[in-house]
Amino acid sequence: MTEDYLARIGNLIRDSRKHRGLTQTQLAEALGTSQSAVNRIERGHQNLSLEMIARIGAALDSEIVALGHTTPTHLRVVGGSQLSGAIDVKTSKNAGVALLCASLLNKGRTTLRKVARIEEVNRILDVLHSIGVKTRWLNEENDLEIVRPEQLDLDALDLEAARRTRSIIMFLGPLLHDETRFKLPYAGGCDLGTRTIEPHMHALRPFGLEVKATGGFYHAEVDRSVSPKRPIVLIERSDTGTENVLLAAARNPSVTIIRNASPNYMVQDLCVFLQKLGVQIDGLGTTTLTVQGVEEISTDVDYAPSEDPIEAMSLLTAAIVTGSQLTVRRAPVEFLEIELAILEEMGLDYSRSNEYVAANGFTRLVDLEVRPSRLHSPIDKIHPMPFPGLNVDNIPFFAGIAAVAHGSTLIHDWVYENRALHLTELTKLGATVKLADPHRIYVEGPTRWRAAEVICPPALRPAVVILLGMMAAKGTSVLRNVYVIHRGYEELAERLNQLGAQIETFRDI
Ligand SMILES: CC(=O)N[C@H]1[C@@H](OP(=O)(O)OP(=O)(O)OC[C@H]2O[C@@H](n3ccc(=O)[nH]c3=O)[C@H](O)[C@@H]2O)O[C@H](CO)[C@@H](O)[C@@H]1O
Numbered sequence: 001m002t003e004d005y006l007a008r009i010g011n012l013i014r015d016s017r018k019h020r021g022l023t024q025t026q027l028a029e030a031l032g033t034s035q036s037a038v039n040r041i042e043r044g045h046q047n048l049s050l051e052m053i054a055r056i057g058a059a060l061d062s063e064i065v066a067l068g069h070t071t072p073t074h075l076r077v078v079g080g081s082q083l084s085g086a087i088d089v090k091t092s093k094n095a096g097v098a099l100l101c102a103s104l105l106n107k108g109r110t111t112l113r114k115v116a117r118i119e120e121v122n123r124i125l126d127v128l129h130s131i132g133v134k135t136r137w138l139n140e141e142n143d144l145e146i147v148r149p150e151q152l153d154l155d156a157l158d159l160e161a162a163r164r165t166r167s168i169i170m171f172l173g174p175l176l177h178d179e180t181r182f183k184l185p186y187a188g189g190c191d192l193g194t195r196t197i198e199p200h201m202h203a204l205r206p207f208g209l210e211v212k213a214t215g216g217f218y219h220a221e222v223d224r225s226v227s228p229k230r231p232i233v234l235i236e237r238s239d240t241g242t243e244n245v246l247l248a249a250a251r252n253p254s255v256t257i258i259r260n261a262s263p264n265y266m267v268q269d270l271c272v273f274l275q276k277l278g279v280q281i282d283g284l285g286t287t288t289l290t291v292q293g294v295e296e297i298s299t300d301v302d303y304a305p306s307e308d309p310i311e312a313m314s315l316l317t318a319a320i321v322t323g324s325q326l327t328v329r330r331a332p333v334e335f336l337e338i339e340l341a342i343l344e345e346m347g348l349d350y351s352r353s354n355e356y357v358a359a360n361g362f363t364r365l366v367d368l369e370v371r372p373s374r375l376h377s378p379i380d381k382i383h384p385m386p387f388p389g390l391n392v393d394n395i396p397f398f399a400g401i402a403a404v405a406h407g408s409t410l411i412h413d414w415v416y417e418n419r420a421l422h423l424t425e426l427t428k429l430g431a432t433v434k435l436a437d438p439h440r441i442y443v444e445g446p447t448r449w450r451a452a453e454v455i456c457p458p459a460l461r462p463a464v465v466i467l468l469g470m471m472a473a474k475g476t477s478v479l480r481n482v483y484v485i486h487r488g489y490e491e492l493a494e495r496l497n498q499l500g501a502q503i504e505t506f507r508d509i
């Protein structure tokens, strides 16, 4: 069994044991083994026989392992209790995947600290492995080492893994430096309606990249005699679009000016990382970036991406919908300012600590303490804008928050065609959510939450809001098929359980 499987099985065993209210010693007694053996098993440090897995399953009255790896995972949520204590925000999915793609630029050793160990990252790792990149988790802190070979084996690219993520599109920027012809499968990710990649194509054309999208693949051809002659203007302030141009500019020996660049958190992390690789970037955090690339990068680099503002918002929402007092530590405040200002206007009682700096030496963090509050709906509609506006990925959380606030809230997600639609699933838990059109919902609060069984919508944030609603609803709810949540959150159920939630992970036989 590979270490990865052992760690996953260990996690399942630990969750299941905790859910049964057993200590490691009690489980050890039931199995006729020692507490230290159980400890090793749970940490994934012990090889397991099938017989042992069956005995553990019997002792915990739980199906630990199902045959095949496609069996979906579900959550059983006993809701209605408050959370308490403090929780640290983990590093971001979106910087994590961008930095993994960026590691392709570097012929030296890339070490990334405390990478979010989430399915989205796993899929990019699957793709990197398939083309010959060596990656290794270094420790339990989730530090990750990446070393690419001189020549990538693009013919062996893991198509199935690539198709499951949006981030594969960010291979275009790095690959155009070394390859003249290659193909990538269409990008996946959350199903939020049509998600254009035209801004990427438009912005990469000046680097000599021509892409034809046919038959499920982007067929790329690179003319390396072509180099940007004038500033590149992004036709949309796209996050991954900006990242792709940065990845193309990083090894272009002339100066690239990017206008209408996204200054969002993942872009800032990528810029700081590229600077560590020797790429000069001016304008960090603004919409005009000036990049002086370096033709060959071969540096041993060590970088710690910053905390995830979207996870911070998810945790704040967990406290708000369950009426809890909770401290969310390590929240990247610059990327939550507007969210916090709106919550304050809605009546949220909270305080923030002094600012301190994240491990990337750049991002400003605070600890936020949220207290039970009587919320009312905001006067104006809630709508996203490119940073420094309210983050579009935080919009779904406002649906959960509006559901516990008194009054009617209009939420207008002009960005994504389907995301607002997914939020109507909250009605299954008793919320009043009316779809005005595919982009706008009215949420009427407060809600008398009720437990229900719901299948995860194919979109990460709406799925998490439904989970949070289940935590607020008295009784037992079931959330089915939660891969989409694992795409973006590491051990979310386990971490919420440490705060007092009761969430059990289970699988079909
Ligand atoms: C891996 C990753 O980093 N994913 C994030 C990234 O996706 P991604 O980079 O794919 O999303 P984009 O920033 O390109 O934009 C998202 C959508 O907004 C529209 N748009 C965007 C900017 C603009 O000025 N006008 C406009 O209409 C685009 O058409 C697109 O459909 O950014 C999104 C928007 O923050 C987030 O939801 C995703 O979590």
Ligand SMILES: C=C(OP(=O)(O)O)C(=O)O
Pocket: 120, 166, 167, 188, 189, 190, 191, 192, 393, 460, 461, 488
């Ligand atoms: C839309 C999202 O992600 P992705 O771009 O990976 O689909 C998200 O993080 O909510």
